[in-house]
Amino acid sequence: MSKIFARDLDEAGAYKLLTGVVVPRPIAWISTRSRAGISNLAPFSCFTFVSSDPPMIGVNCGLRDGSRKDTARNIAETGEFVVNIVDDGFLEKVHVSAADYSADVSELEVLNLDCAPSDSLAVPRILSCPINLECTLDRIIPFGRAGSEFFVGEVKLFHIRDGLLADGKVDSELLRPLGRLAGPVYGKLGEVIRMK
Numbered sequence: 001m002s003k004i005f006a007r008d009l010d011e012a013g014a015y016k017l018l019t020g021v022v023v024p025r026p027i028a029w030i031s032t033r034s035r036a037g038i039s040n041l042a043p044f045s046c047f048t049f050v051s052s053d054p055p056m057i058g059v060n061c062g063l064r065d066g067s068r069k070d071t072a073r074n075i076a077e078t079g080e081f082v083v084n085i086v087d088d089g090f091l092e093k094v095h096v097s098a099a100d101y102s103a104d105v106s107e108l109e110v111l112n113l114d115c116a117p118s119d120s121l122a123v124p125r126i127l128s129c130p131i132n133l134e135c136t137l138d139r140i141i142p143f144g145r146a147g148s149e150f151f152v153g154e155v156k157l158f159h160i161r162d163g164l165l166a167d168g169k170v171d172s173e174l175l176r177p178l179g180r181l182a183g184p185v186y187g188k189l190g191e192v193i194r195m196k
Contacts, residue, residue, distance in 0.1 A: 002091065004017065005192040006028060008022040010048060011145075011146045016182065016183075017183045019045075019181075019183070020125070020181070020182035023179070023180075023181045023182065023187075024036045024179030024180065024181055025045035025046065025047070025179060025181075025188045026044050026045070026047055026048075026085075026177060026179060026180075027043050027044070027047070027085075027086055027092060027094060027177075027178055027180055027182045028043070028044045028045075028047035028057070028059050028084075028085075029041065029042075029043050029044075029083070029084040029085070029086050029090070029097070029126070029129065030042055030043075030059065030075075030081050030082065030083055030084070031081065031082045031084060031108065031123055031124055031125060031126065032043055032070070032071050032075055032080070032081045032082075032123055033074060033078060033080070033113075033122055033123045033124070034040050034070070034073075034074050034077070034078075035074075035077050035078060036083035036104065038103070038104060038105075038106055039106045039107075039108045039109075039115070039123070039124055040070045040074055040103075040106065040107060040108075041084075041097050041106075041107035041108050041113070041126075042070065042071045042073070042097060042098065042107065043086075043094045043097055043098050043180075044059045044061065045097075045179075045180035046060035047059045047060075047083075050149070050152055054154050054155070055154065055155040055158075056138060056152055056153065056155065057083060057133065057135065057152070057153055057155060058150055058151065058152045058153075059083075059150070059151050059153075060143075060148055060149070060150050060151075061075075061148070061149050061150075061151055062147070062148050062149075063146070063147035063148070065150070066147065068149070070101075070103050070149065072149060073103075074139060075137055075151055075153075076122075076137070076151075078122070078135055078184070079116065079137040080122060080123045080135070080136055080137070081121075081123055081131055081135050081137070081151075081153060082118055082121065082123050082124070082125045082126075082133065082134055082135065083131070083132070083135060083153075084126045084129040084131070084132050084133075085129055085130060085131035085133070085175070085177065085180060086123060086129055086130075086177070086178050086179060087129075087130050087176040088176045088177070088178045088188045088189075089176075090129070091178055091186055093111050093113070094178065094186075095184065095186070096110075096111060097111060098158070104132050108124065108126075112127050113128070114126065114127045114128050115127065118132075118134045118157070119134065119157055119181075120134050120156045120157050121134050121135075121136070121156070125159065130160070130161040130162055130164060130175055131158070131159065131160050131161065131164070131170070131175070132158075132159040133155045133157075133158060133159075134155070134156045134157040134158075134159070135153030135154060135155050136153060136154050136156055137151065137152075137153055138152045138153055138154050139152050140152075150179065172189060173189065174191065175189075176181060176188065176189060177189060188195050
């Protein structure tokens, strides 16, 4: 068995190991809007829920050359974002949306996605996604030497496709969520085992 001391790893090496260890990771396909009104879309796989009362989710956003990327900057400036949950039919578009587009380019337009206004926010949501979470920023928590920031948002409104809910729970098999593995590698749900 290999032993790797964390003190011997640089940021990239630690990232490669962690993204191979913490798998599969759910994907938050986050839509935002800049103060100038340009819509942005990017996938994030360091994503989880952090509270149920009120319902809150968290997503980790890294810095690029010491600065926030478009999604993080838009959330910090406007306080609004939508987490679009993707099913396995979105694989190619999710992957393409991860490319480095300039801030004046809307990935929603590049990918020709069917968008709709949110009910409580100025940020658009993706209609064909099975679930959309309309969120407002609660807090930003910095972590580590590399400048990662954990964005916590309160979910104000859940949009859930008809047929996915059973007894107040989302049926994961019907959702068919897409997950992220290490590198440009993704996974589907696979076998589901139900325990009593």
